[in-house]
Amino acid sequence: MTRKKRRLYILLLCGLGLGSATALTLTAFQDNLVFFRSPSDIMREAPAANRAFRLGGLVEAGSLERSTGADGKPTANFRVTDGAHVIRVSYAGVLPDLFREGQGVVTLGTMQPDGVFRAKEVLARHDETYMPPEVADALKRAGHWNPAQGAAPPPAEWNTAPRRGG
């Protein structure tokens, strides 16, 4: 085999590898990108029923209640707010240690036909002073917090918005 031919083979192989990696990435992206939505985003545009997305905001103070779900599993119900709108969330599972009312939370799941967000995962961070950046962004967009003016207002003030869907 000549040097030129070998180089051609190697180039072809690299192209094949690169091409398949790109194709795989793009097809997997199509089905598996997870978008972040705030309660206001959901109110503006109803999300597709079977597509998972991330819902984030603050856990409304006083909204957490525990019950036993229809399937007999212990379920936590709470409301997530960005100050303007509220979405009800139900989660069958053990809430993370840093889950608190009035603090930022990001949940992953799907919207049910009855307007309740069924969470598969609830993420709270290692650090209790930490505000997930998407949540901070959602609060800013809802016009209820300008980070330049200091820390997020106390949780009680998040509940002033008229309740919808909650």
Next chain:
Amino acid sequence: MIGEIGHFALALGCILALTQSVLPLIGAHRADARLMALAAPLAVAQLIAIAAAFAALLWAFAVNDTTVSNVVLNSHSAKPLIYKFSGAWGNHEGSMVLWVLILALCGGAVAGFGRDLPSALQARVIGILGLIAAGFLGFIIFTSNPFERVWPPPMDGQGLNPLLQDLGLALHPPMLYLGYVGYAVTFAFAVAALLEGRVDAAWGRWVRPWSLAAWSFLTLGIALGSWWAYYELGWGGYWFWDPVENASLLPWLIGAALLHCAIVVEKRESLKIWTVLLAILAFGMSLLGAFLVRSGVLNSVHAFANDPARGVFLLGLLMIYVTGALALFAWRAPRLGGTGIFAPISREGALVLNNLLLCSITAVVLVGTLWPMFADILFGAKISVGAPFFNAATAPLVVPLVAAMAVGPLLAWKRADLAGALQRLWWVGLLAVASAFLTLLIAGYHVWPALGFAAAAWLIGGAAADILDRIAAFRRPSQAWNRARGLPRAAWGGAIAHAGMGVTFAGLAGMGLATDALVELKPGQSTRLAGYEWRLESIRDVQGPNWSSRRATITVLDGGRVVTVLTPEKRFFPVGRMNTTEAAIHTNALRDLYAVLGDEREGGGVVRLHHNPLAPWIWFGAGIMALGGGLSLSDRRMRVSAPSRKAAPAPA
């Protein structure tokens, strides 16, 4: 006072590192033997300075010196001594000091054990290492001083995050950094080779042990981190495709490609340019990982302090080192042309395929990790890329990689007989198909676990076939024992590492069959999961040294016989006001029984129970892989002319 000495030692180390990089590089360029001879002593001097700084930091933590802000933020007097020490590197500033200490140890090792290296090459390698050290020492001094004082000193520290007060996590950073920094040495060798314009078998013989050692430590570090997440976070998972986890996986993948490629350079003097490029990329990935973890650009469960100034500094270092090396590569690489020629079906060809697949997987993981950041910057879209993406995108690449992993070692160098190799693997193939069918028969229709067990059988069987073939166990059984003893340790190491991968696959497949239950139980009530009866006995208060907790007692019964008593807890740490979940795990090496205590309500408690078949094998497998790497390192061929990694143990 000790703190100031530490700070001064860091600054001294920085100056020494700069000198260490400039003088020997000039010396090597001008062929000035006196300047080149400065390299080794300067590297040792820098090592001494950094070691002094690290000792000062440890001392500040050991005596709980609350005038040092780092101690105040990350330590507390009421903490076991081991976690005071591990707290020293469990934070951003301290971990950077550990990073440069390991880098200095590597420099010292090249200086001490590299006497047989051509002096120009040694001077250049040490010079490049000095350049890297100077950059990171500058980073520490200008953005992350670990010895910063606070006045007035508070009464006591704020405590270390209780999640980090754990033995597995105390060892996790040193292991990981030994891996990351090990790639700094292969990087330095690559750049030195580009400066020299020469890559030969001797160069390969040097690069190979370093890439092997770095890869083995990285394997252990990643496994420790994953094991910690499994038992400490209590989510029941072991790998979350979190950006920071991916940041450690990227250099691991490239490093695996590099260590296979270095074999070709050493044995066949081929694929030289490619190996040099991989060495540059492996360190680039390490730096990218450092940038991602410490700059806060990515959203991750790992929370190092997020400071834009640090991010910019690290990005600057990344740009300088990697683009500098790549520019040098573009300019000088054409001189390094390989000499060995090989047919597509050959050991070299198999290793090219290995590299191609590993690099493709790396590219996919890299894109998935960075895409959310670019989507945010470019389109303002808040998206995340989770496990489903990575599973879907990497699996089609892992399948051919695993298929080739068993065949490759059986192929001859230069030109090989694929049909012959497959013929020697017929029983392994049969074993793999049988394991897949057996899984489907026993566990029901679970495609991925069945494939996982097939991969495990294929890899372990393939490694056995490789060894049996080399010792000619069937052709000349009487001499098999002698041949086995005479077999180079590198051959054993390779087979063992491949088998370790198989063990890990078996663990992953087992976890694919894991079952769990979420139930609310009152004391005395029980539930059934995976054939066991789980009975909640009680939930009561327990007091620990620096925590108080609620502890549930769960008896696990198998047909009336007590298997084990699990005591999951929810701990509260008054210092730092943090809650943690302590999962209770009982293992018998074949399966884990895993229980987590959730909220309590009306006298009862919510418990999450898991039955995880073969879970420990994931980390056993990683241990076996690292062992294989270690065995390869102890090969005579490497001992004769290469350094041993013993010179760079994890600082305790």
